[in-house]
Amino acid sequence: MKVYRSVKSLAREIRRIKKQDKSIGLVPTMGFLHQGHLSLIRKAKKENDFIVVSIFVNPAQFGPKEDFRKYPRDAAGDLALCGKEGVDAVFAPSPKDMYPEGYRTYVNVEGLSGALCGASRPGHFRGVATVVIKLFNIAGPDAAYFGQKDAQQAIVIKRMARDLNIPVRIKVMPTVREKDGLAMSSRNAYLDAKGREDALCLHESLKLAKGLFDRGEREPARIIKKMREVIKRNKRAEIEYISIVDQEGLGAVDRARKGALIALAVRVGGTRLIDNIVLN
Amino acid sequence: MKVYRSVKSLAREIRRIKKQDKSIGLVPTMGFLHQGHLSLIRKAKKENDFIVVSIFVNPAQFGPKEDFRKYPRDAAGDLALCGKEGVDAVFAPSPKDMYPEGYRTYVNVEGLSGALCGASRPGHFRGVATVVIKLFNIAGPDAAYFGQKDAQQAIVIKRMARDLNIPVRIKVMPTVREKDGLAMSSRNAYLDAKGREDALCLHESLKLAKGLFDRGEREPARIIKKMREVIKRNKRAEIEYISIVDQEGLGAVDRARKGALIALAVRVGGTRLIDNIVLN
Numbered sequence: 001m002k003v004y005r006s007v008k009s010l011a012r013e014i015r016r017i018k019k020q021d022k023s024i025g026l027v028p029t030m031g032f033l034h035q036g037h038l039s040l041i042r043k044a045k046k047e048n049d050f051i052v053v054s055i056f057v058n059p060a061q062f063g064p065k066e067d068f069r070k071y072p073r074d075a076a077g078d079l080a081l082c083g084k085e086g087v088d089a090v091f092a093p094s095p096k097d098m099y100p101e102g103y104r105t106y107v108n109v110e111g112l113s114g115a116l117c118g119a120s121r122p123g124h125f126r127g128v129a130t131v132v133i134k135l136f137n138i139a140g141p142d143a144a145y146f147g148q149k150d151a152q153q154a155i156v157i158k159r160m161a162r163d164l165n166i167p168v169r170i171k172v173m174p175t176v177r178e179k180d181g182l183a184m185s186s187r188n189a190y191l192d193a194k195g196r197e198d199a200l201c202l203h204e205s206l207k208l209a210k211g212l213f214d215r216g217e218r219e220p221a222r223i224i225k226k227m228r229e230v231i232k233r234n235k236r237a238e239i240e241y242i243s244i245v246d247q248e249g250l251g252a253v254d255r256a257r258k259g260a261l262i263a264l265a266v267r268v269g270g271t272r273l274i275d276n277i278v279l280n
Numbered sequence: 281m282k283v284y285r286s287v288k289s290l291a292r293e294i295r296r297i298k299k300q301d302k303s304i305g306l307v308p309t310m311g312f313l314h315q316g317h318l319s320l321i322r323k324a325k326k327e328n329d330f331i332v333v334s335i336f337v338n339p340a341q342f343g344p345k346e347d348f349r350k351y352p353r354d355a356a357g358d359l360a361l362c363g364k365e366g367v368d369a370v371f372a373p374s375p376k377d378m379y380p381e382g383y384r385t386y387v388n389v390e391g392l393s394g395a396l397c398g399a400s401r402p403g404h405f406r407g408v409a410t411v412v413i414k415l416f417n418i419a420g421p422d423a424a425y426f427g428q429k430d431a432q433q434a435i436v437i438k439r440m441a442r443d444l445n446i447p448v449r450i451k452v453m454p455t456v457r458e459k460d461g462l463a464m465s466s467r468n469a470y471l472d473a474k475g476r477e478d479a480l481c482l483h484e485s486l487k488l489a490k491g492l493f494d495r496g497e498r499e500p501a502r503i504i505k506k507m508r509e510v511i512k513r514n515k516r517a518e519i520e521y522i523s524i525v526d527q528e529g530l531g532a533v534d535r536a537r538k539g540a541l542i543a544l545a546v547r548v549g550g551t552r553l554i555d556n557i558v559l560n
Contacts, residue, residue, distance in 0.1 A: 105444055106387070134443075134444055134445050160385045165417040167291065249382070
């Protein structure tokens with residue numbers, strides 16, 4: 001495994017790899033790797049000859065009051081995990097190399113970027129789409145791997161790739177959960193013991209929603225109301241949104257149906273957590 | 281020469297060409313080809329193994345009140361010229377194939393898109409940047425060729441390619457002119473006999489500016505004032521802008537110096553014409 005710390009050095013290696021006609025799998029991450037990331041790496045490894053994992057806490061996707069600075073980082077631990085998984089190239093550029101002085105180009109997936117998480121995080125998906133297209137252009141992947149936990153991100157990126165005719169397959173892998181159901185997330189590191197317990201309410205509310213749907217409930221408002229009740233049991237939990245939307249346009253559905261996405265964001269003692277399920 | 285009318289069909293051919301390790305040169309055009317386009321094609325041909333010319337009047341770069349519908353088209357003539365020049369692939373997709381229903385992804389080169397032509401054509405360079413990145417993703421060129429006549433377009437595209445790490449060389453070729461100095465442009469076809477005469481004032485004013493600079497004039501306001509006088513001699517000529525800017529950020533310069541861009545847009549009897557020179 002080699003670590004590339006500049007755009008130029010990885011781009012050079014990629015040209016070499018492409019000459020060998022090897023397929024390239026890319027796993028874009030912000031580091032602080034957990035089992036969710038590893039599931040993406042393993043899938044990439046199964047499907048490609050050469051695996052690139054990018055580790056880059058992308059300033060462009062954080063708002064001015066968000067947690068860019070305190071976002072958890074563990075460079076040594078990440079490299080050890082990548083090495084163990086048989087990753088070929090780790091790409092860990094500096095913010096300055098990715099966004100040099102005078103940088104001014106951004107990709108907007110209009111309409112999809114303002115819904116759900118976009119409402120409280122203006123500019124977030126513009127930052128995500130922009131860094132991802134940059135990573136695609138640098139690493140030239142045949143396939144790129146994302147987690148279903150960040151459902152809106154996956155939808156935005158699939159739309160971008162399709163709209164801009166990017167020759168890459170976007171693979172979205174299931175959310176990996178702790179034994180008690182909490183969706184794996186680097187931000188779980190922010191939770192104290194009480195917060196860790198309270199954080200279960202996201203998954204609990206989604207399980208309840210699934211149960212209601214399985215028993216025939218189709219009215220979004222009723223499902224959301226019951227989910228809200230589950231979460232409200234925790235005094236420290238503040239709901240940012242609970243939405244049932246179609247996966248294509250992220251618009252609210254008038255009836256819950258197969259393929260609809262139930263997504264929510266909840267602040268638990270200051271830590272913003274998200275989770276979702278797709279009805280089936 | 282083969283003509284590809286769908287994204288899919290060209291993308292398939294490009295995969296085949298890349299397997300053969302041939303270099304690809306792309307010349308993006310809106311058709312109605314003239315000597316300016318041919319100079320790009322010839323340069324592309326000199327530098328690459330496989331030449332793609334795209335012919336696509338891009339709706340995304342026209343404002344609602346602009347000339348998308350009446351923009352001159354000559355499919356048969358264009359194909360004949362491409363055939364004669366030894367083009368390998370002509371890409372002539374439909375608007376629906378390029379912008380299918382639900383399309384919503386756009387590239388913005390912020391700051392550069394609002395200056396000069398961008399002031400009177402909001403959304404124009406967003407449309408240009410978007411279609412060009414799409415063409416890059418479809419045709420996978422090693423190099424792409426643009427004309428200096430559209431100076432701002434060339435600057436926006438170079439910036440986009442650099443910012444988004446697109447693995448393509450952007451080549452900007454000199455403006456090709458009629459014998460009397462008029463910059464070649466598909467929109468010259470709009471001019472009647474009187475308009476054709478009046479249209480010379482753009483080049484005349486640029487020649488004057490160059491003369492002033494060569495004789496030591498460095499004050500932008502004085503240069504612009506004299507240019508304005510040349511153009512005002514034609515009663516049907518309406519100046520949209522005359523600007524002397526730095527090529528990096530397109531900001532007005534406080535002193536004319538080598539490398540500065542003098543650009544102007546003038547309406548001649550309803551036809552909007554642009555031209556420019558770089559001081560050297």
